[in-house]
Amino acid sequence: MTTVSLDLPAAASDTKILACGAWLKNAACLLHRQHVQWPPVHGDLGDPANCIALEQSLETLLAQADGRVDALAHDLHPDFFSTQLAVRIAGELGVPAIGVQHHHAHIAAVAAEYGVREPMIGLALDGVGLGTDGVAWGGELIWMDGAQWRRPGHLLALALPGGDVAAREPWRMAASVLHATGRNAEVTTRYAGKVGMPAAQTVQAMLTRGLNCPLATGAGRWFDAAAGALNVSVRQAFEAEACLTLEKLAAAYLAEHGEPGRTGDYLIDDAGVLDLRPLFTQLFALADNGDAKSIAHGAALFHTTLAGALAEWAERAAKQYDVRAVALGGGCFLNRVLTSRLSADLDRRGLHVFLPQKVSCGDAGLALGQAWVAAQQLIETGADACV
Numbered sequence: 020m021t022t023v024s025l026d027l028p029a030a031a032s033d034t035k036i037l038a039c040g041a042w043l044k045n046a047a048c049l050l051h052r053q054h055v056q057w058p059p060v061h062g063d064l065g066d067p068a069n070c071i072a073l074e075q076s077l078e079t080l081l082a083q084a085d086g087r088v089d090a091l092a093h094d095l096h097p098d099f100f101s102t103q104l105a106v107r108i109a110g111e112l113g114v115p116a117i118g119v120q121h122h123h124a125h126i127a128a129v130a131a132e133y134g135v136r137e138p139m140i141g142l143a144l145d146g147v148g149l150g151t152d153g154v155a156w157g158g159e160l161i162w163m164d165g166a167q168w169r170r171p172g173h174l175l176a177l178a179l180p181g182g183d184v185a186a187r188e189p190w191r192m193a194a195s196v197l198h199a200t201g202r203n204a205e206v207t208t209r210y211a212g213k214v215g216m217p218a219a220q221t222v223q224a225m226l227t228r229g230l231n232c233p234l235a236t237g238a239g240r241w242f243d244a245a246a247g248a249l250n251v252s253v254r255q256a257f258e259a260e261a262c263l264t265l266e267k268l269a270a271a272y273l274a275e276h277g278e279p280g281r282t283g284d285y286l287i288d289d290a291g292v293l294d295l296r297p298l299f300t301q302l303f304a305l306a307d308n309g310d311a312k313s314i315a316h317g318a319a320l321f322h323t324t325l326a327g328a329l330a331e332w333a334e335r336a337a338k339q340y341d342v343r344a345v346a347l348g349g350g351c352f353l354n355r356v357l358t359s360r361l362s363a364d365l366d367r368r369g370l371h372v373f374l375p376q377k378v379s380c381g382d383a384g385l386a387l388g389q390a391w392v393a394a395q396q397l398i399e400t401g402a403d404a405c406v
Contacts, residue, residue, distance in 0.1 A: 021057040025131055034397060035084050037077065037108075038092040038390035039101040041121060041148070044382040045073055047101075049080040049088075050390035055131075056080060060383045064100045073101060077108065089397055090115045092389035094124075096149040117393040121148025121385070122159040123168045125348030128388030129373050129380075130163065135344060138164035139373070140336045142329055142361075145349035145381065146186065146239035155179075157237025157349075160291060160332060162340050166395035171336050172291025175199075177240055178232035180225045185240070188254050189261045190214060191222055192240050193247030196299050198226040213253050238351045241295055245321045248302045249314050262354065268318035269356050279316055283324035293332050298324050322356045330364035337370055346373045348388075350381035 036050045045061045058076035062069040081088065093105035095118045102118070109116035119127070125148075126141030141161035150156035151170075158174025177195045179185035185192055190213060194206045203226060211219040225232055239262065246252040246261035251268065255261050272279070284297035298321065305317035333345050345365055352358045352374065362372045378384035 025053055025055060025134060034394045035088040036090055036092055036390040036393045036397075037080055037084065037088045037105075038386035038393070039073070039077065039094075039105040040386040040389070041094040041101060041382050042096070042099045043146075044379075045069060045101060046383045046386055047073060047076050047080060048386040048390055049084055050131075050387070050394060051084060055378075055387055055390070056083065057386075070100050074104065077104065081108075088112065088114060090117050090393050092117050092119055092386070092393035094118065094149070094385075094389070095120050095151070115393075115397075117389075117396060119389045119392045120151055120168075121145075122150075122156055122161060122349070123163065124385050124388030124392060125380075126161045126163050126168075126346045126388065127391045128378060128384050129346035129348050129375055131387050131391035132375055132377050133373050135346070135373065137344060138162065138340060138342045139344035139346055140333050140340065140342055141346040141348060142333055143349045144238035144329075144347075144351035147235060147237050150236075155233065155235035155237060157235060157239055158241065158293070159236070160293075160336055162336065162342075163346075166392050166399050171339065172287075172293060172332060173236045174238060174241060175292055175294040175296065176234040176236045177244065178226060178229070179235050179240065180222045180232050182231055182233055186243065188214075189243040189247035189252045190254075191247070192244035194219075194222050195226060195232075196244045196248065196296065197303075198223075200296050200299065203227060210253075213250075238349070241325075242321075242351070244299070245302060245318070248299055249306045249317045249321075251314065251318065259350075262351075265318045265321065266354050266356050268315045269322045272312075272315035272319040273323075273356070276316075276319075279319045279323060282327050283320050285324060285328045287328070287332055287335065291332075291336070293328055295325070295328070322354075323360060326357055326360035326364055329361050330368060333365060334368045334370065343369070343371050344373060345370045348375065348380055352380045 049056045061072045091105040091109040093102045106116045122143035125143040143159040147155045160172035162169045206223040207219045242262040252261035286294040302317045305313045365372045
């Protein structure tokens with residue numbers, strides 16, 4: 020069991036919150052008296068053994084809380100085992116079960132670690148988390164003040180041809196970008212030789228007809244699309260393989276050649292939607308060159324353009340809401356190329372950057388954000404309003 024001390028507001032010092040985490044890289048925590056206690060990370064809850072481990076950890080944490088907590092916090096997704104377990108235990112204890120939106124929790128985890136008491140802008144970038152509108156989110160611009168939050172922007176939503184399988188096969192996400200840019204006819208010409216004509220034609224038809232193509236705003240899917248566009252990855256052998264390969268290529272190119280010249284193009288519309296489609300025109304062109312240097316150039320261009328776009332995006336929101344603090348949360352910030360450039364750009368713009376240090380920026384640290392939001396909600400509105 021690991022204990023981390025936090026600079027939490029004094030009003031939260033007597034509040035006990037048991038948080039159950041999400042689905043991937045699950046970890047629970049107990050927040051009490053300016054300390055957070057963590058059992059070991061359980062892992063993905065698709066494995067029954069990890070579900071059992073989560074139950075046992077919650078029993079242990081509850082015992083350390085003398086059998087009394089003020090609330091249980093959980094993800095919004097109703098089908099997660101962690102959500103269902105939180106609701107059941109809360110019912111048995113007669114306390115509120117408080118659902119916290121996934122990306123709100125990512126930014127709240129950063130606020131909790133640093134004891135940030137003022138409103139802040141958050142960039143929450145990961146693969147997926149259920150949004151309040153039922154869409155899969157993952158590229159979110161967040162404004163947060165205590166338990167209150169808004170979503171002033173998000174990455175342009177992409178279609179996921181085949182649903183979850185698209186997250187495992189980056190060529191499908193590249194095909195989605197081709198479709199979104201009016202180049203659907205290129206799906207077969209670019210990918211039939213790599214995945215077979217039947218698969219390429221099927222995905223092309225799915226995108227054309229909108230069949231089994233749920234939308235998602237996840238930053239991870241844009242990384243996958245870049246890897247697919249540059250022919251870096253067709254199918255992934257393990258989670259985030261395409262993103263890691265793309266980062267490695269970018270880091271090597273930047274170390275040898277420096278900045279890749281003019282950054283790529285992007286758009287930010289009046290609704291706060293960040294659109295990376297213009298960048299992909301350049302990525303596909305570099306892929307057509309076919310040589311290793313062009314591919315590495317494309318990987319670097321993707322990272323530097325994304326960092327610049329995110330910095331401008333956050334700065335606009337910071338001005339809109341008159342704040343100077345920017346939190347970076349979500350698994351995409353394990354990417355050092357992106358994180359270092361974005362942090363430096365935000366700093367040049369006069370913004371104060373908060374990046375997780377004591378806890379994971381990914382889902383393994385999510386429970387802390389859930390607990391912090393639940394504690395703030397109890398303080399701000401009273402327990403009765405949370406039931």
